[in-house]
Amino acid sequence: MLAPTHMIAGQAAFIAVSLGVGHAPTLPEAWLAAAAGLLPDLDKRHGIVGRLFPWLSEPLEYRFGHRTLTHSLLASVVLALMLWPLLPRGVWLAVVAGYASHPVADMLTPAGVEWFWPARWRCVLPGNERYRMRAMGWGELACAVLLAVVTIPLLNMAKAKPGTGSVIAAAIGDIAAARERYDAEKGANRWTLRLEGRDNLTHADVSGDYPIIGSWQGAGFLIRTPEGPQSVCRTGDCGWYVDSAVAVKGEAQVTTTRQIAAEHTSPAALGAALEPLEAVGEVYLIGSLTARGIEPKAPTVAVTGDSVNLIFAAPAVLEEWGARPLRDLLLTVQVRHVPSVTTPEVTLDDVTAGVIPAELRPWLLKRDRISRDR
Incomplete structure (x- = not known):
């Protein structure tokens, strides 16, 4: 087959594989897949790739012949294994899919390829030679056009990255x-x-x-x-x-986190601190605290003795805790909101929010004033 046909086949294979595994292809990756579709012809010294690397293509063609080693399943597998730890996922898919598409496309020609090399069998598709494509013939042109046309909807589907992914x-x-x-x-x-x-x-x-x-x-x-x-x-x-x-x-959406570390507070104080966050998005509490009399509420509130663990608990759970003191808070507050919103900071105000009994607040405030006057 001609180089343009192999390039189109390489892109089509890459886009089809991307859709199958849930990868959103990029334009550079698609061009890389097209280039990788030419690589197996490294065993042909007069080909496009062979002329770029004559020091390698000549010994390959002389020792193994065209459409043998570099067109084999073994070569595709070895290439995939070698590049897997070295390349990003999308680049790896582009190179491997593009490369592997070449021998498959060559099977559609009368000569076929030695796909199971080092076995000398020639693999062809289909079995009836009358339906195979000759290089530079109308059949190859029709195949290239069909692949190009089919690639367009596949590319749109893959780039959209369907909600189901793979x-x-x-x-x-x-x-x-x-x-x-x-x-x-x-x-x-x-x-x-x-x-x-x-x-x-x-x-x-x-x-x-x-x-x-x-x-x-x-x-x-x-x-x-x-x-x-x-x-x-x-x-x-x-x-x-x-x-x-x-x-x-x-x-x-954007996920923003705020940290709360406090020795003591109350459900009312914590709820008041979270209200500005609830105004901008969905709020979840993750972490631990100590309190007496908290009832477990699976699956978001786990209780062992006085230890309480919160697992994506909604702030509404605080309303069920009454006025009991909360101690040793180590919480991560997760806020999920639209990208254009700015998330405020968290401020706990224990004096006015219920940790300090109302009867003692005037005395504490009075003491603060006396200290400042001195």
């Missing part, structure tokens, strides 16, 4: 693949979990689309439901058991 993973509905993608890309977008499953206690069907709050344990999710936060996974340890799950990427 077409293969979406078809399988593997929650582990959904979790892996979410962990790799979370933070810059809202996410929805499209799941099929059932409640672990009632066995009721819970299939539907639910906003993802965050990761849960090793391979699960914490989602928002009309009844409140729920944990989902493929074991009995979660509230819901998932048969099939796909992580769907939504609109853009």
Whole structure:
């Protein structure tokens, strides 16, 4: 086949693979795939690549012949393994897909390739020679045009990076693949979990689309439901058991964090400090504190004795804690908001918000004034 046909085939293969694995191709990667589609012809000293590297192409052609070693499955596998730890994912996909497309395209010609080299078998597609394409013939031209036309919608689909990401993973509905993608890309977008499953206690069907709050344990999710936060996974340890799950990427958002470290405060004081943050987006509390009499509330509030752990807990949970003192706070406040919004800082005001009893506040304020007057 001619060089332009191999370049088109290399781009088409790269874009198809990108769509299959959920990678959004870039223009430089597409051009790299086209160039990689020419590399197997390094064993042809009069070819485009061969003339660029005569010191390598001449011995390759003399020792092994054209369409043998460099066109083999072995060469594609070795190249993929060698470059895997060295190149970014998109560049690696471009090089490997572009390279591997070349021998497959050459199988469509009458001569075929020694794909299983060092075995000397010639592999061809299709088996009937009448339907194979001759170089510079109408068949090759039609193939090149068809690949170019098909590449356009594939490129649009791959660049859009469908919400389901990997077409293969979406078809399988593997929650582990959904979790892996979410962990790799979370933070810059809202996410929805499209799941099929059932409640672990009632066995009721819970299939539907639910906003993802965050990761849960090793391979699960914490989602928002009309009844409140729920944990989902493929074991009995979660509230819901998932048969099939796909992580769907939504609109853009920014995740901002604020830290709270305080020796003591109250639910009212903490709630008042969080109100400015709630005005700009969704707020979640992650961390630990010490308090007596807090009731556990799975899956976001875990209690062991006086130790309380918060796992993406919403500020609304503070309203259930009454006026009891909160001590030893180490919290990360996560705010998810639209990109154009500025997130304020967190300020705790214990004197006016309820940690100090109302009866003592005048005396403390009076003492402060006396100290300043002195």
